[in-house]
Amino acid sequence: MTSRIRSVAAALVFLGCLVTLTSAFNLPNRSPHVSSRLAFLSMAPKPAQHRTMLTLADRVAYQRVIEEVYWRHRIWPKERPDPKPSLDAVMTRAQLERKVADYLRDSQALEDYWQRPITAEQLQAEMERMAQQTKQPEVLRQLFAALGNDPFIIAECLARPVLAERVIAELYAHGRRFHSDPKRGTESGAETQATVTMAAVSASYALPLILNSSGGCIDDTWTPTTLTNAPAGRYNHTAVWTGSEMIIWGGLGSSSFFNTGGRYNPSTDSWTATSTTNAPVARGRHTAVWTGTEMIVWGGFSSGATFLNTGGRYSPTTDSWTATTITNAPTARRTHTAVWTGTEMIVWGGSPTISTYLNTGGRYNPSTDSWVATSITNAPTARRYHTAVWTGNQMIVWGGYSQDAINHYWNTGGRYDPVSDNWTPTSTTNAPDGRAIHTAIWTGSQMVVWGGTFFDGIIEDLNTGGIYTPGTDSWTATSTTNVPGGRYRHTAAWTGSEMIVWGGTLDDATFLNTGGRYSLSTNTWTATSSNNAPSAREDHRAVWTGSQMIVWGGYDGGYVNTGGRYCAQSQAPMAQSAFSRKTHGAAGTFDIEMPLTGPSGVEDRSGGATHDYSLVVTFSGNVTVTGLPQSQVITGMGCVGSGGTCDPNGTVSVSGSIVTVPLTNIADQQVINVQINGVNGASDEPAVNVNIPMGFLTGDVNGSRLVNSTDVAQTKSQVGHVVGAGNFREDVNASGAITATDVSIVKSDVGHALPP
Known part of the structure; x- marks a missing residue:
């Protein structure tokens, strides 16, 4: 035993030195200034390859490519006034190295301590599991493509980290411990690094076929979330959706409160534990915002009825926690609400003890780590178990419960403006009956509340609701035709066209696994399927991913760690991603992201003599395009076509969920808008027009929207390098080689910029 531990220790020190040494160099074929780019290689599969070595620098480079894919899908709340930063602004090279070192260390420990080396067969099986069980096939395809569709790289850099963590967790769960901390997240320095023999490096792998390759799902169906590595069962926890992962944290289990959590990645159908290093103290009935x-996370209560006014900020990119200040923090509380405004988290209401209530709150600014109290002038009556939504400029709170000599179930509320620090009451005319433990969602223009409970001598579980329009301060009732049964402690999610409610309880003893989809436009209800639905439960949590609702955890008489994904296809097809695609000679095909919201992406490559480009748009499911013209450039100079000839029919090519638009005569130094007309997901659904903004600025290799000396220097640094995922933008003429010609093109464009 002693000799094995010594051998592991020696390996740890060795890799620590290796990390330090390789940190002094740029990654292979990679510009050091790639903060604004996201590249995906050609989708064409590559044959299995035999390799003998994968250096640490290689692994770090591939880890960054993986993180770029996830970062691209990371939600940047539309309320935020600042543009989404580059990956380099939120993740350092040292943090990338730490991620690589962590999974290498796990692999080394499995081999040297447990005598359970990860084999080639296990890695092949893990890739196949991902491909067969993925709940986000489009994202998994992007991950595979970003790794060149190379099965060896996918096995080593995508499958190995997931597999190593799962096997380690299983061994710890069975009491076969190596260190006292099963996550080993508190270690630092060279001791956290490890090398790994990896007998599998010379093996051959086959690229698995990703099932459900269209990227869609079957409407009104359930698929379970994996139990492997799932957090312990709990309720009164929180959940947020980041755009690529669901993060759950805290809550109450069978014997204690938790300060643990997990990140569920639907593209690989896998769980990763959140770090407990510097995590807030264990708690439940707290709040969380993204x-x-x-x-x-903030507030809540813990063991011994301890009410909390502490919290923490968790970064999934670095798996690290930072405490929120308690200076000027609101009074400790539970069952309050929290919303994110784009710059601040606003918390309000709740209970500071078992039997008292608050109408106070605070605004927390994470950039300054500071609190400012919310006004109590004209604030709603103190309460708990209310709801809150953010409209884009106001927080609306409504409903809830308080008690003095009698029970109060409120049908009142208020609109809070953080700019003026003022409250305005919501109308009670035609408002729903007072209630608590209901749900509320924001549609973009209206708040919809539904369900809940009140007590007037007997418990009443409600299946009624209301639509509140702040612009007119008015209420409209939701339909009760075909409505789900009354309930509370359920969840609600907004899909963009429907509100989905699910689960809950009738009386804290009868648990439900039924639900309904409410269409705001038609004021109608449709039941959700119960086939393969998760077990009946209350106090679970739900998030909306853009195409599916994920529910997890809760209480059913016990504490559950199961969940499910419910597919609710939008009535209108939704674009998931857009890219400008070019082929760089023999080097392959590379894509530049064109974000669907916010500032446009920047295409820096020249379009040749006739200024040709291709726009590739991926939708949530298979589509047809029925408009005439099928596509068009609606703003800016250029047209749909090729070789300098405009196509009056705007002809596009459609392959399943992917629509490709050829563009020609595209002028430089502009942002255009390309519209795809009559996109239809099914014969009985309405067709929609989809607009994609595209920026064109030749020579802007770092995507800063200005061509300057930095672009020149960056291009010079890559001359002679093989064109790859990290430096293809420097191949400005898309020839497949970075040469003095590319440098000359960039120099000639210095001073050019995109319009503000």
């Missing part, structure tokens, strides 16, 4: 880069 800021675009961090999850902020």
Whole structure:
């Protein structure tokens, strides 16, 4: 035993030195200034390859490519006034190295301590599991493509980390411990690094076929979330959706409160534990919001009825926690609400003790780590178990419960403006009956509340609701035709066209696994399928991914760690991603992201003599394009076509969920809008027009929207390098080689910029 531990220790020190040495160099074929780019290689599969070595620098480079894919899908809340930063702004090279070192260390420990080396057969099986069980096939395809569709690289850099963590967790779960901390997240320095023999490096792998390759799902169906590595069962926890992962944290289990959590990745159908290093103290009935880069948790209560006014900011990119200040923090509380405004988290209401209530709150600014109290002038009556939504400029709170000599179930609320620090009451005319433990969602223009409970001598579980329009301060009732049964402690999610409610309880003893989809436009209800639905439960949590609702955890008489994904296809097809695609000679095909919202992406490559480009748009499911013209450039100079000839029919090519638009005569230094007309997901659904903004600025290799000396220097640094995922933008003429010609093109464009 002693000799084995010594051999592991020696390996740890060795890799620590290796990390330090390789950190002094740029990654292979990679520009050091790639903060604004996201590249995906050609989708064409590659044959299995035999390799003998994968250097640490290689692994770090591939890890960054993986993180770029996830970062691209990371939600940047539309409320935020600042543009989404580059990956380099939120993840350092040292943090990438740490991620690589962590999975290498796990692999080394499995081999040297447990005598359970990861084999080639296991890695092949893990790739196949991902391909067969993925709940986000489009994202998994992007991950595979980003790794060149190379099965060896996918096995080593995508499958190995997931497999190593799962096997380690299983061994710890069975009491076969190596260190006292099963996550080993508190270690630092060279001791956290490890090398790994990896007998599998010379093996041959086959690229698995990703099932459900269209990227869609079957409407009104359930698929379970994996139990492997799932957090312990709990309720009264929180959940947020980042755009690529669901993060759950905290809550109450069978014997204690938790300060643990997990990140569920639907593209690989896998769980990763959140770090407990510097995590807030264990708690339940707290709140959580997603800021675009961090999850902020705050408040709640813990063992011994301890009420809390502490919290923490969790970065999934670095798997690290930062405490929120308690200076000027609101009074400790539970069952309050929290919303994210784009710059601040606003918390309000709740209970500071078992039997008292608050109408106070605070605004927390994570950039300054500071609190400012919310006004109590004209604030709603103190309460708990209310709801809150953010409209884009106001927080609306409504409903809830308080008690003095009698029970109060409120049908009142208020609109809070953080700019003026003022409250305005919501109308009670035609408002729904007072209630608590209901749900509320924001549609973009209206708040929809539904369900809940009140007590007037007997418990009443409600299946009624209301639609509140703040612009007119008015209420409209939701339909009760075909409505789900009354309930509370359920969840609700907004899909963009429907509200989905699910689960809950009738009386804290009868649990439900039924639900309904409410269409705001038609004021109608449709039941959700119960086939393969998760077990009946209350106090679970739900998030909306853009195409599916994920529910997890809760209480059914016990504490559950199961969940499910419910597919609710939008009535209108939704674009998931857009890219400008070019082929760089023999080097392959590379894509530049064109974000669907916010500032446009920047295409820096020249379009040749006739200024030709290709726009590739991926939808949530298979589509047809029925408009005439099928596509067109609606703003800017250029047209749909090729070789300098405009196509009056705007002809596109459609392959399943992917639509490709050929563009020609595209002028430089402009942002255009390309519209695809009559996109239809099914014969009985309405067709929609989809607009994609595209920026064109030849020579802007770092995507800063200005061509300057930095672009020149960056291109010079890559001359003679093989064109790859990390430096293809420097191949400005898309020839397949970075040469003095590319440098000359960039120099000639210095001073050019995109319009503000």
